[in-house]
Amino acid sequence: MTRLSGWGRFPAVEAKVVTARTTADVARQIAAGPLIARGNGRAYGDSAVNADSTLAMRGMNRILRFDPDTGVLEAEAGVLLAEVIDAFLPRGWFPAVTPGTKFVTLGGAIAADVHGKNHHSEGSFGQFVDWLDVMGADGTITRCARNGNSDLFDWTIGGMGLTGVIVRCGVRLKPVKSAWVIQNTIVANGLDAAIAAFEDNLNAPYSVAWIDTLATGDALGRSIVMLGHHAARAELPPDKAARPFYTKRPGTKRLPFDLPGGLLNATTVRVMNAAFFWNEKRKPRRSIVDWDRYFYPLDAIQDWNRGYGRKGFMQFQCALPRASAALGLRDLLQAVAVSRQGSFLSVLKRFGPQGGRFSFPVEGYTLTMDFPVNDRSLTLMDTLDQIALAHGGRFYLAKDARLGAATLAKADPRAAEFATQRQAAGWADAFRSAQSERLGL
């Protein structure tokens, strides 16, 4: 038995974990009883936790083939994006879509249909998956794609591991000219300005905003909007252009112990948020940033999830449709400001249209906030759920650790459809997570 949780370290349960190294291992575990596959444990809640049987997929991390003509990479599901970048960025290729950490597996990225800073322009991870090998309840592997076994393919992308175990995949990488990103920052003094900045820059390949959730009044929603694109060689100074894929790799720092639970409180978060805002305001608008710092700033601090203390933390992430986004965001931010429960890291992002059948993104805006695990946070998050519901929002299951089944059902009619499909296809008996049980999927 192993103490197991998601990245937020809440909830934690004693679980039986078995590592798969080959497809035979996967088949053996499926035959032994219902399970959930787990990648690198970067989902925040209990998406990849099953107390009776959790199948650790990091042992299946072989990169099998790469076609430099098409950019298609064939690999086992346990390969990390970090490994893909290590192997292929020097050859001029980068993940077409990446979340805010490179320490996710391909299988996990597909199961959660993760999005990145380019969702508005290029869609989610699933859009770049050509095919999947999924092991079903009977232990056989089905190759599925958009044009063959497309039902299985569509439900698996964003299906949270509940359609079978993804064992291999073919994903398209994108060609890049350098390891550098040109970043332009826009200071938005309030929510309307932030939204305007996104809408005015829909042609920027990458965009994301850090948002100060403790600002109130006219400053409510003040943000630093960060736009970016992969630098072409001509945009680089001569030293970088000469070796366009070379960046210094600073050593990672590690948070070696749990910070005291109360350290990140409303006052310290307020001070840090304000300091960050004024600091960003002072910086030059245009900068050249290496890929690691641009896409994965938090990866530089290993085990940063210990910063919230032993009890852990929770993320709240909802997506609001374009039409109701401005009002909905205002209500959400107001509720957070009133609660004085500052979120240490809060992110606002413009979404493009939905991809997979059960994928999270919807055209509009997504807001992400994190809160320490305590009763006040839980109460606040229930309030935020209701506000999101009132504005037609939906919730990101890769972040969720505490949503109720009734709330999910109200937010997302696709949940009932997915549950029905799971019963009909025989997936429900073989693939279950603590989250799927909680949410009645």
Added chain:
Amino acid sequence: MSGGPVLIIGAASDMARAVARAYAQRGHAIQLAARDVTRLEDDAADLRTRFGVEVSLHAVDALDLASHKAFVDGLPLPGIAVCAVGAMGDHGESLADTEKAALVMRSNFEGPASILAHLANAMEQHGRGTIVGISSVAGDRGRASNYVYGSAKAGFTAFLSGLRNRLAPQGVHVVTVLPGFVATAMTEGMDLPARLTAQPEEVAEAIVKATATGRNIIYVRPIWRLIMAIIRNIPEPIFKKTSL
């Protein structure tokens, strides 16, 4: 680093896979050897795709002593040979069934020693090469909980020590690796203390470093050197009453 490819014997294990990657990452051609080479095809594809190195597969059964000479003669002689062959067995079964105990002893001592003996002879003839034997701290002192496996590893450790002594004047270097606890298939499900447990990648990096710098005996996590020094030095009248 010594020229020529790196041979990994017992290549299907977690530790061996990590070692292969560590050397391939530094541009070495890799020879993967195991009983069932079809199991290694995906690993070979992985090394080629990630690192662009040449990879060849070689069948060898550690328990089939008669085949070992032909196995070594059939290889382009490696610059570095890493032996990761081993099997812990189930200690309870080993106690009840002496045939099972003998199999553990043969898998951890007789077989690996036989393969390395042939490699040593070939390297001695060429006057160069490095042999790495992955043994175990379990061989440092026999304990009630795992002395069958431990005794075989003790034999293997002594064999490596003797080999190092014999080959040092011939320009062939021998490294003994005592990894301590490692998070692998072999230890899965055991409740191992995190501070004492290395990841396979750590073992691999330690081996690469040891072969590059000519170290003789390495404990992967330094704390194991201290732990084993204490365990070795507990007087027998006391030691026999402990349960470690």
